[in-house]
Amino acid sequence: MPEAVARLKDIRRRMDDDRPEIHHDDTEAGELTIIEQRLSGFEILYREAWLRKLVILAVLALIWEIYGRTLNNDLLFPTFSATILAFFTGLMDGTLPAAAWSSGKVLLMGYGLGIVLAATLTALAMASRIGTDFLETMTSMFNPLPAIALLPLALIWFGLGNASLVFVLVHSVTWAIALNTHSGFLGVSRTLKMVGRNYGLRGPAFIMKILIPAAFPSILTGLKIGWAFAWRTLIAAELVFGVSSGSGGLGWFIFENKNMLDIPKVFAGLLTVIIIGLVVENLIFRTIERRTIERWGVQH
Amino acid sequence: MPEAVARLKDIRRRMDDDRPEIHHDDTEAGELTIIEQRLSGFEILYREAWLRKLVILAVLALIWEIYGRTLNNDLLFPTFSATILAFFTGLMDGTLPAAAWSSGKVLLMGYGLGIVLAATLTALAMASRIGTDFLETMTSMFNPLPAIALLPLALIWFGLGNASLVFVLVHSVTWAIALNTHSGFLGVSRTLKMVGRNYGLRGPAFIMKILIPAAFPSILTGLKIGWAFAWRTLIAAELVFGVSSGSGGLGWFIFENKNMLDIPKVFAGLLTVIIIGLVVENLIFRTIERRTIERWGVQH
Amino acid sequence: EVATVRLAKQFGIGYLPLTLIEEQGLLEKHAQEAGLELRTEWLRFTGGSGMNEALLSGNLDIAAGGVGPMLTIWARTQNNLQVKGIAALESMPLYLVTTDPEVQSLADFNRSHKIALPAVKTSIQAITLQMAAEKYLGEGRHDALDAFTVSMGHPDAQLAMMGGRSEINAHFGAPPFQNQELKDERAHKVLDSYEVLGGPHTFNVIWAKNEFVENNPTVMAALMAALEESIGFIRDNPDKAARIWAEVEATNLSHDEVVDLITDERVNWTTAPQGILPYVEYMSRVGLISASTDDWRDVFFDMVHDTEGS
Amino acid sequence: MQSRQPLLTVQGVTLQYKTPHHLITATYRVSFDVMQGDRFILLGPSGCGKSTLQKAVGGYMTPTEGEMRLKGRKITQPGPDRMMVFQEFDQLLPWKTVKQNVAFALHASKRMSRREAEEKAMEYVSKVGLASFADSHPHMLSGGMKQRVAIARGMAMEPDILLMDEPFAALDALTRRKMQDELLKLWDETKFTVLFVTHSIAEAIKIGNRILLLSPHPGRVKAELNSTTDAQQAIELEQHIHQMLFSHEPEEVEHA
């Protein structure tokens, strides 16, 4: 197609330009001064995440208070102030901290074990096809089962008390974390996986050093969900499984006060759960996010 | 550095080679024949996912049966065969299908609403910073709360019956899905997001056409987890909320039979949950995965 | 007055009068006789707290349950909603059953025992156990057994104790669970609530908010009439009553077993509240409730004030 | 011609990346004008801020200093009037086939109906030599093939201004020349404006009519030159640019 080429040349000739050429001297990089555009006072405040969150919390508390007052039914839904009062009373007389501590111990144990189990299952799933099928099958079978379904087995295997609670917690934590981790692992870019193998990494080293950091956002989401469901399950399970009196956790605290119709105390118990949730999210999970995901620039 | 360059030329002169040059004629692409390496019979069978899963299920059933027999305690843990028998009896006399249907309706409603709510929250979170904070705060506050905590509000707002159940289900579904969706959205590659904006997509169109397909693996994981927790919550909640006569679902079925100490039937109810879980996973979620994630090559 | 009345039931033979009212349409019948077109809606609950919430949120008119929850809500609502009992359903003994042959009295319980009951500290069984401890072990030792108690639903508790694989070796239950347990030769009775209270006492009661009772005198009258009729029916036709109950309630008991439960000489089908005052006195003394009274009539609406209560 | 309003004016633009721990200045007070119909080249060493400048014109970054105007209107957000061909390989939507990727761009930006979009898409997919891969998903393509789809998409959109970031870098000599010719042919037909990043001086001279030279860290304007079509002048210009860019390394000009 010499013809086409000739035409192209023609085009380009037409564009001849009378703009002057420009040349600049080199500036030294050190001499640069930059004039930044100013932000308004509101914008500066709005940029602070903790401030925005505080405002949200304050608004929610206000809504609660107003709704509680209009409802005016302390036996069903106490006001925010009544709850706060009960909360501080519980805090002062030590019952709430004791209950939270007692629940917290069990929770952390179940959560920790759940993570370990999820890690094992996911590692197996990454290692072989049958492992994948096993994880998928187990998850789709057991994840929908409520904790009460495990009661008989738990009683046989672990008897009453904390061991059974931990068992139930593991059940509620494992599947969610395993699902998220596995899907995160599968989503790791093909190239990164090849890079890892190229270094000669294999098995656990490959998972630890490549897959886990690469799938970290997914894993963290799984951990968050697992954490939340652990709380839910624990509080419900403390009722189903029974507690020997005197050793009850937050679930028991709530149940007992509900039975005695001391509703502000019930809500104080729930508030404790909420506060722990907020603290864990904003101190622990957010810090992890800042140190990892944000620094690595893997979420935008 | 003309010296360096001279040295380089020197190097290259040294490598002169006595290998002959090779030239091939063009083959027509049509003439290609390929001799594939054969697979062994076991390998061919092993490649079938459904077969592997069936084997896993059979092994699990076997373990159950054997453990049940050695335990020999029908009151605590019936054998697999006794459970299957009770399951078919329940199937035949229509009680199990009726209970499953009654639960299923409520479940789907709650699940659907939960998805809608999660979508809304996540959309808000993508639209503005305060939306993100709102989602994060709400999730960390409410996700750990057990369903019983919502009971009073549910009763005030929706009264007894299915509406309240749906409300509780929404609570158990929304946060998990929202968390996964949001983290999926954040993980969408910067370039893809820029491409979407470049097309002039904005707001809902941007979310629908770019973010959702790009974050699909995360969203699907969220949907799976939400699905499982909807079941768990429903079965537990059916007990707390009570029923009007004759309208009980699977949770009620389980409770009633437990009251009658008809443990094989209790396990038949749980087996129904398991079977529904397996069916939904393998028919619905797997199909979606095959049609999307696998075809798009976004998981490896 | 209301056109539809919403009533609650729980599981157990103790709710037999309500079952009969529902099945035979007695409430509708008596309301019609009083010139009121009334519909009923029956709800099932598995525990007292869900039911109380339904009552407080206005989703339920008449609740049914044990004496304990009723006293709790009565004490709590003295200054506002004024919830009170309407009537008793029956007096029935509760047994503490154990499978440990070593245990013959309360004093024999030690750390190796676990006593299952519906809710530690707050259920009627837990309170009765405390009262028993005070009575048999001595003043100030009312909480001596609390450390051995464990919360567990009746079926789970029975399964755990009779299944023999868990630490649970005693159960403070209710009919029909306690009766079934006692049929097994491994189990025997340690405690009888009638002995603790010094006589028969009410097991189940029905209660409502003051507002509902005041606004619906005809309905309440019809309800009382229906109750009387159903109790009369139980007394006169235990066989038929058992049949009806077995038909509508999920049960694995044989007909004869049900009849035995109903006609047990220690069971008294009556609307008259019995043994309420000891409970009120004990619960307020140990601080479980903040109100007290020395007239059982303060705890009930006036429909049963002229019965032989105590 | 001098009197024409510029299509795009970039006025003293400083672009910075703010990360939690660093503040990186990518370009410093860069100014240039792009006229309607220009084939404007950004040329400069790796990391000198070419892609950053393009992203700013694309509307993805707000300058710390200075401003950019398109047709007199300040650039505040991205839009289909400035179509981008990115440097990255992951710019195709993985859930769409090659053809759909091109068609979707046309349809989503409300250029044309779904029907027309399909036809036009197929036309451009053929132009970049991928007709037989029209129904493949992106993950089944080689690096160069992916870039060609992106080029097809950019050209099919016929935007006011086409922003291309090293679009031909992943292509072999033959395919590359074909693509260059396609681009020029298309320009001949529609006289669109293109802002083109490249690291090949020869390509800059062949494709462009005006060339902006940037110096590195942070990117500043070194010179703005006219290109030429005359073969002899082109060689001289190439030498000249070479000298300007490599001035600190007085080495013989070798070709590679």
Next chain:
Amino acid sequence: MQSRQPLLTVQGVTLQYKTPHHLITATYRVSFDVMQGDRFILLGPSGCGKSTLQKAVGGYMTPTEGEMRLKGRKITQPGPDRMMVFQEFDQLLPWKTVKQNVAFALHASKRMSRREAEEKAMEYVSKVGLASFADSHPHMLSGGMKQRVAIARGMAMEPDILLMDEPFAALDALTRRKMQDELLKLWDETKFTVLFVTHSIAEAIKIGNRILLLSPHPGRVKAELNSTTDAQQAIELEQHIHQMLFSHEPEEVEHA
């Protein structure tokens, strides 16, 4: 020299991608031998299977037909004896800084202690001109800078055979020449073997000592040529290769 054992033998290798709906043959019965110390170039049009061949040598794909042997041992899995520089920009670990990325490769593959790795990493990061970005994370780098880190990593590993897939494609002329020179200098020092994919004929001749020409769809061997260092011969060779590759398009050879 002819009598030497080849380091890498590729014998009648057919490579295919199996997707649920397609079966794509990337290369068809490709054979070649790479000797110890070779700078072996794969040259061919976009999509002809160059990257696929490299991935197979890297151990990531199993041939449908034929086999590949490294030092006489059949290739079955990836390993640090064959270090790859991929074509994609996302080959750096995003959670490691530039320096850590290089050091981690050295340490993870058990080449050296963490300490030594750090030092060596810094040395190579400087070689590719990124010393001032040593502590940045990859997402803060430009496309070309990312590729340079990957090059530094590949070279620092000093593997038996270095597999480089269009490593210099994203680099400007100056940086590119520097990198080419670094590569040759390193080769001079350690005489490692390199299998190099490029789409630039000039680069092939400059870098390689032996050049494999592939024809497209599916990739088959067209020719295997010796390179030259003589300037005049180089120009002739370039013309020759040009003709072989572009033979179906009888066009004047234009330079771009």
